[in-house]
Amino acid sequence: MVCCRGKNSTFVIRKFIRMDYLSILQARINKMKNLRIVDILKTGQVGTQITVKGWVRTRRGSKNVNFIALNDGSTIHNLQVVAEVELFGEELLKLINTGAAIGVTGKLVESAGSGQSFELQASALEVIGVSDPEKYPIQPKRHSLEFLREMAHLRPRTATFSAIFRMRHAMIFAIHNFFNERGFYNVHTPIITSSDAEGAGEMFRVSTLPAKDAPVDEDGNVDYSQDFFGKAANLTVSGQLEGELFAMALSRIYTFGPTFRAENSNTSRHLAEFWMIEPEVAFFDLQDNMDLAEEFLKYLIRYALDHCMDDLVFLSGRLAEEEKNKPADQRSMELIEKLRFVADNDFVRLTYTEAIEILKNSKQNKKGKFQYPITGYGTDLQSEHERFLVEVEFKKPVILTNYPKEIKAFYMRMDDNGKTVSAMDVLFPQIGEIIGGSQREERLELLERRMDEMNIPKEDMQWYLDTRRFGGCPHAGFGLGFERLLLFVTGMTNIRDVIPFARTPKNCEF
Ligand code: 4AD
Numbered sequence: 001m002v003c004c005r006g007k008n009s010t011f012v013i014r015k016f017i018r019m020d021y022l023s024i025l026q027a028r029i030n031k032m033k034n035l036r037i038v039d040i041l042k043t044g045q046v047g048t049q050i051t052v053k054g055w056v057r058t059r060r061g062s063k064n065v066n067f068i069a070l071n072d073g074s075t076i077h078n079l080q081v082v083a084e085v086e087l088f089g090e091e092l093l094k095l096i097n098t099g100a101a102i103g104v105t106g107k108l109v110e111s112a113g114s115g116q117s118f119e120l121q122a123s124a125l126e127v128i129g130v131s132d133p134e135k136y137p138i139q140p141k142r143h144s145l146e147f148l149r150e151m152a153h154l155r156p157r158t159a160t161f162s163a164i165f166r167m168r169h170a171m172i173f174a175i176h177n178f179f180n181e182r183g184f185y186n187v188h189t190p191i192i193t194s195s196d197a198e199g200a201g202e203m204f205r206v207s208t209l210p211a212k213d214a215p216v217d218e219d220g221n222v223d224y225s226q227d228f229f230g231k232a233a234n235l236t237v238s239g240q241l242e243g244e245l246f247a248m249a250l251s252r253i254y255t256f257g258p259t260f261r262a263e264n265s266n267t268s269r270h271l272a273e274f275w276m277i278e279p280e281v282a283f284f285d286l287q288d289n290m291d292l293a294e295e296f297l298k299y300l301i302r303y304a305l306d307h308c309m310d311d312l313v314f315l316s317g318r319l320a321e322e323e324k325n326k327p328a329d330q331r332s333m334e335l336i337e338k339l340r341f342v343a344d345n346d347f348v349r350l351t352y353t354e355a356i357e358i359l360k361n362s363k364q365n366k367k368g369k370f371q372y373p374i375t376g377y378g379t380d381l382q383s384e385h386e387r388f389l390v391e392v393e394f395k396k397p398v399i400l401t402n403y404p405k406e407i408k409a410f411y412m413r414m415d416d417n418g419k420t421v422s423a424m425d426v427l428f429p430q431i432g433e434i435i436g437g438s439q440r441e442e443r444l445e446l447l448e449r450r451m452d453e454m455n456i457p458k459e460d461m462q463w464y465l466d467t468r469r470f471g472g473c474p475h476a477g478f479g480l481g482f483e484r485l486l487l488f489v490t491g492m493t494n495i496r497d498v499i500p501f502a503r504t505p506k507n508c509e510f
């Protein structure tokens with residue numbers, strides 16, 4: 001409690017209380033107004049007093065006045081702060097370097113400069129966190145993406161990466177919206193599992209056994225019965241199998257989780273840790289599955305166009321700048337135009353067998369221009385073939401279906417011909433495969449036969465087979481690689497640039 005006697009001290013305390021009250025009020029107003037730079041630039045009013053906090057992008061100055069470009073990550077645009085040298089002094093202004101965290105209070109005024117409606121005429125400046133300009137790695141100039149990959153802890157502060165990660169958020173939100181609006185339930189499937197959903201053996205082992213002198217069984221193999229889980233465990237390569245169990249109960253489900261693959265693919269489209277969205281729907285066939293996948297991708301692209309235009313305009317400019325160095329015939333379509341094109345046009349649908357015919361007879365193949373020549377039915381498609389179909393042959397996204405059973409996973413439904421399975425891959429320009437999915441084999445006998453043929457241990461997967469024993473039904477689903485979607489919507493070309501911290505072979509920094 002404040003206790004005071006005498007005229008003067010009462011005045012001091014009144015003044016103190018008044019100021020305190022005012023600052024609380026101001027803080028409340030700030031909170032109410034939610035003063036992020038994005039909101040200030042959109043709905044600010046000239047003449048209002050505001051406080052804003054963020055990081056300095058640049059400061060340039062003359063003798064009388066300094067201009068600070070301030071960004072708080074809420075928008076691609078900076079707020080220009082005008083600081084009079086006389087008011088703040090050289091000493092303080094010298095601390096306001098690129099990368100420093102500052103708070104500014106002042107009045108919003110109409111901007112004299114072009115491109116912005118407002119600027120902030122500073123009346124108070126607070127340096128919250130200094131940044132040594134000699135040492136701060138992110139200079140106000142164009143850095144290479146390779147350099148920024150090594151600075152993954154600081155790159156979100158650049159215009160490019162803040163735009164990418166805002167879009168990443170928007171897409172996460174859109175994905176949940178899409179499924180929620182359509183009555184799908186989100187299921188958290190386990191990250192640690194004891195099964196290999198894809199049967200491809202590209203798993204990261206999860207173990208607490210000592211790396212040196214691990215216990216071995218009679219045959220000299222590591223004895224996982226002594227391990228933490230009492231059996232061999234790994235990080236999941238897909239939530240599909242567990243997703244199927246839930247689709248057999250809740251009808252429409254989707255998973256959205258981290259996925260791990262120990263494939264040694266050092267490409268611009270592969271990560272060892274990536275995020276996958278896997279819807280699974282009871283009573284769906286391949287046709288329904290294709291319709292859902294196409295509707296889903298178009299919804300996400302439209303969402304980006306409707307909600308991320310500022311960032312898209314910036315990223316489109318960035319891409320155009322990068323493409324300038326390429327020969328004209330290798331340049332991709334302008335980013336926003338490309339997104340509109342994909343959202344507004346039907347995808348092409350054809351079977352693997354039809355695609356092979358097109359590829360086999362293509363000039364590319366005949367002139368030996370494919371690194372992996374197409375000899376005929378049975379060849380697994382490489383990304384060069386997928387991109388040929390999408391970018392050269394059809395100039396549209398393509399859904400390829402009914403692949404040979406030999407090159408697809410054990411759970412895919414056998415077609416009547418006994419040769420192909422009801423698989424589908426959605427292929428996108430610049431990316432190749434963005435979605436992989438199928439109708440599932442619901443017939444117990446056929447599924448068990450496939451598992452035997454492909455050496456999938458049935459004993460460990462009785463829980464999976466139970467869904468075929470008790471109330472089994474036709475069902476289908478697919479997996480969308482989240483980072484591949486992001487490559488497409490941001491126009492970035494390396495998958496390491498659309499995930500906050502990339503995990504790739506020989507790279508697990510941060
Ligand atoms: O085609 P995939 O392997 O399919 C599955 O995992 C199925 N269980 C999905 C399902 O039917 N529920 O992977 C699906 C997608 C690919 O199309 C690709 O977009 C992405 O996941 N993907 C990767 N993304 C980044 N890095 C990797 N190493 C990826 N491997 C697959």
Ligand code: MG
Binds near residue numbers: 433435436
């Ligand atoms: Mg696939």
